[in-house]
Amino acid sequence: MGSGTRFRQILAKNGLVEAMAAHSPLSAMLAAEAGFDAVWASGFELSALYGVPDVSVVSMTQHLEMTRAIVERSGLPVVADIDTGFGNAINVLYAVEQYERAGAAAVVMEDKSFPKVTSLVAGGRQDMVRIEEFQGKIEAARAARRDPDFVIVARTEALIAGLGQDEALKRARAYEAAGADMVLVHSKQKTPDEIEAFVHAWDGKVPIALVPTAYPQMTVARVRALGKVGLLIWGNHAIRASVAAMRSTFAQIRRDGGIQGVEAGIATVEDVFDLQGMRTVKDDEKRFLR
Ligand code: SPV
Ligand code: MG
Numbered sequence: 001m002g003s004g005t006r007f008r009q010i011l012a013k014n015g016l017v018e019a020m021a022a023h024s025p026l027s028a029m030l031a032a033e034a035g036f037d038a039v040w041a042s043g044f045e046l047s048a049l050y051g052v053p054d055v056s057v058v059s060m061t062q063h064l065e066m067t068r069a070i071v072e073r074s075g076l077p078v079v080a081d082i083d084t085g086f087g088n089a090i091n092v093l094y095a096v097e098q099y100e101r102a103g104a105a106a107v108v109m110e111d112k113s114f115p116k117v118t119s120l121v122a123g124g125r126q127d128m129v130r131i132e133e134f135q136g137k138i139e140a141a142r143a144a145r146r147d148p149d150f151v152i153v154a155r156t157e158a159l160i161a162g163l164g165q166d167e168a169l170k171r172a173r174a175y176e177a178a179g180a181d182m183v184l185v186h187s188k189q190k191t192p193d194e195i196e197a198f199v200h201a202w203d204g205k206v207p208i209a210l211v212p213t214a215y216p217q218m219t220v221a222r223v224r225a226l227g228k229v230g231l232l233i234w235g236n237h238a239i240r241a242s243v244a245a246m247r248s249t250f251a252q253i254r255r256d257g258g259i260q261g262v263e264a265g266i267a268t269v270e271d272v273f274d275l276q277g278m279r280t281v282k283d284d285e286k287r288f289l290r
Helices: 003-014 025-034 043-049 060-074 089-101 131-144 164-177 193-201 220-226 237-256 260-265 269-276 278-288
Strands: 017-022 038-041 078-081 106-110 151-156 182-185 208-210 229-234
Touching: 003 017, 003 151, 017 025, 017 043, 017 237, 025 038, 025 060, 025 237, 025 269, 038 060, 038 229, 043 060, 043 237, 060 078, 060 089, 089 106, 089 131, 106 131, 106 182, 131 151, 131 164, 151 164, 164 182, 164 193, 182 229, 193 208, 193 220, 220 229, 237 260, 269 278
Parallel strands: 017 038, 017 229, 038 078, 078 106, 106 151, 151 182, 182 208, 208 229
Antiparallel strands: none
């Protein structure tokens, strides 16, 4: 079964797919271990991993190769963040072919112009492409997928760009009409009001996807109560958790002049061995090394 089909089956069964962000196979494995339904191969997280801003500096190839590695190790359907599709509709044809071949279940493509600027930054330059141009990119994505179950999520940044509800709804309707399987609407308001107003006003048939980073009051229960939402993405919590954990561990080692004080608070070496599959290596050694 293709991973797009698995994604659709989870959606049909649970009514909501809950995806955790990842920037590496290891973070994706921990998301699977925690019980999330899917992995969000986040562009922001991968950019941060490389220590660069999320402004189309990380190349498609870098993100694609990480997505492939995440697919291989996580075992979960992977929702790939392909930003703007890395260019125009011609670039989208190639990107979708590659991401589907890498084993992704879905791509999320946003209606900003290339190169993009990360959405949540204060005062960010948020230039959008014309609706017709983005419809062409959605149609290109549909034309490029081999499996009709491969999920194409069209993301509108109208609220992020400050263009208001009417423009967001107009774009979402146009993207559904162009064949998107889902519409992601993003907001950087500090409360869920803006997003809830959008969801209430949504009159389309396709489910909505949300990334409630800026408005953390939005819980799974609240999303379910809203209805209409099919994909919930916890957008950047893997990299932020890593930054906080590394920073405090490193600082304590510097303070203490040694590592003894951090031992209890970090993963054991055996834990990491287990994640790496060292048990299997030991079994394989017994079996094959003569
Ligand atoms: C990402 O995680 O890369 C996203 C979500 O696109 S956000 O950074 O909030 O735009
Ligand atoms: Mg992104």
